[in-house]
Amino acid sequence: MKKIVLLGYMGCGKSTIANNLSEKTNLPFLDLDHYIEETTKMSIKELFEKRGEVHFRKLEHDAFQTLLDEEKTIILGLGGGTPCYANNHEFLQRPDVVSIYLKASVATLFERLSRNKSKRPLIANLNDAELQEFIAKHLYDRSYYYNQAQHKISVDDKTVEETVESIAALLA
Numbered sequence: 001m002k003k004i005v006l007l008g009y010m011g012c013g014k015s016t017i018a019n020n021l022s023e024k025t026n027l028p029f030l031d032l033d034h035y036i037e038e039t040t041k042m043s044i045k046e047l048f049e050k051r052g053e054v055h056f057r058k059l060e061h062d063a064f065q066t067l068l069d070e071e072k073t074i075i076l077g078l079g080g081g082t083p084c085y086a087n088n089h090e091f092l093q094r095p096d097v098v099s100i101y102l103k104a105s106v107a108t109l110f111e112r113l114s115r116n117k118s119k120r121p122l123i124a125n126l127n128d129a130e131l132q133e134f135i136a137k138h139l140y141d142r143s144y145y146y147n148q149a150q151h152k153i154s155v156d157d158k159t160v161e162e163t164v165e166s167i168a169a170l171l172a
């Protein structure tokens with residue numbers, strides 16, 4: 001059973017693209033953050049605040065492994081940090097996984113995240129100048145892990161539909 005795993009930095013469009021791909025392929029979409037929120041009955045923001053990031057990363061690793069080990073074909077959207085902790089990047093190479101890095105530039109990410117950061121604990125308190133610098137450094141640090149994906153698709157200057165078409169072509 002294949003798992004189609006979408007990964008990339010916060011704001012690259014993982015959930016929107018996964019939802020769209022799910023409609024097109026009729027495969028169920030699971031969002032790793034939502035799965036963790038449902039199983040813990042806490043929001044990601046609360047988990048960071050009350051339990052701390054290290055605990056969140058442990059839950060994230062366990063949830064990722066559990067969902068990959070289920071005998072179901074799914075589209076799985078990771079959190080922006082998932083591939084970068086607990087050797088999760090090794091899962092991206094599993095034979096039952098098709099992993100796709102949705103690659104966005106710092107400019108695209110800044111434009112999207114500056115409007116949409118309140119539920120994201122890592123960036124919620126940054127002003128625009130800090131956010132721009134944070135994304136640039138953080139994306140650089142994380143690129144090694146993101147690049148372990150089997151496929152890379154640039155999402156800059158592409159509509160959601162165009163990106164979904166590119167993914168569907170990869171899966172055909």
Ligand code: S3P
Pocket residue numbers: 008009010011014033044078079080081082119120121122
């Ligand atoms: C995180 C990204 C978030 C969420 C958590 C940590 C990160 O997911 O998992 O806030 O480390 O980049 P999204 O990429 O869906 O925002």
